[in-house]
Amino acid sequence: MRKVYNKIESVSGNVITVRAADIHYEELAEITTRRCTSLAQVIKLEDDLVSLQVFAGSRGVSTNDEIRFLGHPMNVSFSEDMLGRIFNGSGVPRDGGPEISESVIEIAGPSVNPAKRIIPSRMIRTNIPMIDVFNSLVASQKLPIFSVSGEPYNELLARIALQAEVDMIILGGIGLKFDQFMYFKNALEEGGALNRSIFFMHLASEPIVEGLMVPDLALAVAEKFAISGKEVLVLLTDMTNFSDALKEIAITMEQVPSNRGYPGDLYSQLASRYEKAVDFEGSGAITILGVTTMPGDDVTHPVPDNTGYITEGQFYLRNGRIEPFGSLSRLKQLVNNKTRDDHRAIMDGMIQLYAQYLETLEKRSMGFRMSSWDDKLIKYGELFESQMMSLQVNIPLEEALDRGWSILAECFKPEETGFRTELVKQFWPKKEEAEGVAHGEN
């Protein structure tokens, strides 16, 4: 039995200090206050002075509250029984179900040896043309959705989760609003995916530090399942809340902030989570989709900025659509040469024409004269937005490529599009087929 301490030396922010000996760096303690029992983690040792970060927050902590050190760092169970279950930010069930305590594993374990990594090669289909056609998602990719608050990013996340061909989904919620949590739960339930999902949920109403562990819990469990052969999709929403929690702790610890209050190690902190995305040779893989809300729609804000430097591209969600510009899947070229011969050509060609459409719009707004070419572009741009970009569209890749050709044929002559002759011969629709598209269904 470990010794119990009940003389708290200082309370500042969500960090308390206590004098104790024989304490491990990063080990856990349990603190019992009049309000609740909370976990706390050792974040600094100085002689016998131990600083602990209290997950439930320091509100209501009295100087004589009991602290019991557990002698081990943060752990989580790993078992098939976790499927369909919901846990909180400390890994405790929040669905009223039984505790799971078998095969305990360490969280935030060592990173994968680069020499053991392989070049990703499997596309994850989502039936969203803006992803499948233009920025294909690849197993083991790490990719955030950049978005201002108010955009339907959680809806997009849930939809990808339901449609992606993966074995299981681990959802890590950080600072999630209750209704969004319920939305996820219901969406996965209705989609029949709940029994292959695990939730680690930290809600907006809970102390912000308790959200800090969520990515590590989710990823540690994901890692074990992936090693045992599962294709795992990890959803993390919202990583800006996670970063804000890091900021709060850093400020409490009187660290010098580097940029708008965020600590200098924000990059390393985010990278150590996102880099857990991996394809284990001969077994499963972890793919990470995160949400990064951008305060003030500013990509240069430290959180999206650092994230962009870490992840393998990003989906830029704006006005309810995935923007073709600014969005990027850096791994797409590893998979889109193996789908269909026209995939890359449609991907580049349609975007170039869409860029010209945007230029035309700009010219029009400045009052310049519209040529007949401009008129064609406007027709094209509108069709592209309604038939391809809209998130309502839900069709497999091949159908999306066919639709691409139909839209092109509806607006242009083949030679105006700059496509290679062989592709035009093979894919350009015959006259009648092109008709339907303007009135086509989603």
Add this chain to the structure above:
Amino acid sequence: MSQVSGKISGINGNLITVVVNDTITQNEVAYAVKGDEHLKSEVIRIQGNKAFLQVFESTKGLKVGDTVEFTGELLSVQLGPGLLQQIYDGLQNPLPQLAEKHGFFLPRGQILEALDHDKKWDFTPKVKVGDKVSGGYYLGSVPETQFTHYVMVPFDVQGEWTVEEIADKGEYTVVEKIASIKDERGNVRDLQMQFDWPVKIPIQAYKQKLMPTDPLITKVRIIDTFFPVAKGGTYCVPGPFGAGKTVIQQITSRYADVDIVIIAACGERAGEIVETMREFPELTDPRTGRSLMERTIIIANTSSMPVAAREASVYTATTLGEYYRQMGLGVLLLADSTSRWAQAMRELSGRLEEIPGEEAFPAYLESRIAEFYERSGLIETHDGKVGSLTIGGTVSPAGGNFEEPVTQATLKVVGAFHGLSRDRANARRFPSIHPLDSWSRYHSAVSENLVEEARKFLFRGSEVHQMMMVVGEDGTSLEDFEVYLKSEFVDAVYLQQNGFDPIDAATSPERQNHISEIMNKILHTDFTFDDKEQARSFFYDLRQKFIDWNYMEYESDDFKKQEKVITDLIEG
């Protein structure tokens, strides 16, 4: 030497405080002992009986009172034959061998030999008994891939020593004795092929440093022609995320005209270096016809690997580069990204509670960056050979804004600046090096007057373009419009280059000169167009023909035919 040890008295992230009542040295290596794990650390500050150490691994689970063993040795790398083709972490642990022993994950506190101690090398002596030698002198040589690897007197050997014994031609491992030398006072030192060198101290065992003048050919047109790099020089590649820093370095690592390439993946994505690791053994070096890996060393300390080792990785890579330079070879060090290295310094500085400078970077940031780039250079060896170490570093500025400390400190010391532009990357104009903002102090691979002329059109074209944004195409004169089209032409056919096409990706200097001349002819022809539509379609046609030309093998029949098509078009 007696073992010095101390006890941990504080832990804060990867910084530990150790009480030690014995002699210790700044920057010496120590190990925090936890069971059978030995966590490598470096002394970074000494205060009274307290030493502050940065630990190169996770400190999770350490306790106050745990033992720390000091080695008395500065943080060093092992030098000797067998470094080429290796894949190391930032502290020179061979990653494939670690994987063999420990599987998927990087174990903590495990250290492997950097060089294979069992492999035999075919040694040929170069000195005789009685010869006078000093640090950096060649004792003999062994073949290593396509190179003659000179076995040297360790660089710390100072003054004049006499060769007492030298091994016969034959097969030896790197740890077998191959020579013994004696100084004036009779001190004798046995030498083996392998020896250590502290990474933070530049290797200066050469005759003299020379001025870098010869261009280092990257075969990237915009670089060699407009913003050249010199052998032994320095350059930096700053740019916002996704602008193309890593891709341009990957392209350079394949096609650059150098003997040896050292790739330091410093705090960036593991996936990127994996591509190089997996692809290089399969690719052939066009210069030698051998595998590209045979001329490559990879130092991979990626973003989720321990941050203190990331700080060291840049020095590890530089030291290996300096070592091969000592053999008269041309070495190119590519570091991606120096910002992550600077951030590692910042993290540590924060834990040491040093007074922060701008954006919390330490006050010595500038001098550290300058010291790093200063380790580049062209040298003459004791043997009269000329070796070079060229350093190219990417910079990842916060928010993509170049007015930040790391970019600014770097710009002060490098010889060329390849600034990547977000707009050019978005417009898929690759390589996205900004043609107006970038600069170089080195000599172009192409005649300077051709370069100047092309540059003039780029400037004027950009002015016309800006004006056109306001007054529209209708309000622009045909003459100005032609200038604009010419600048866009240069951009499309010369500045932009397809890095994934084997021919277009690598343009030889001869070819760059040749096509520059044709391009100049085009720029100086006054075409008489009836209207803008005609001008535009003429240049679009010319552009298409020129781009097709770029994809043809230099001086092939097709190439010559296409040249005729183009010149006919110009002459109308």
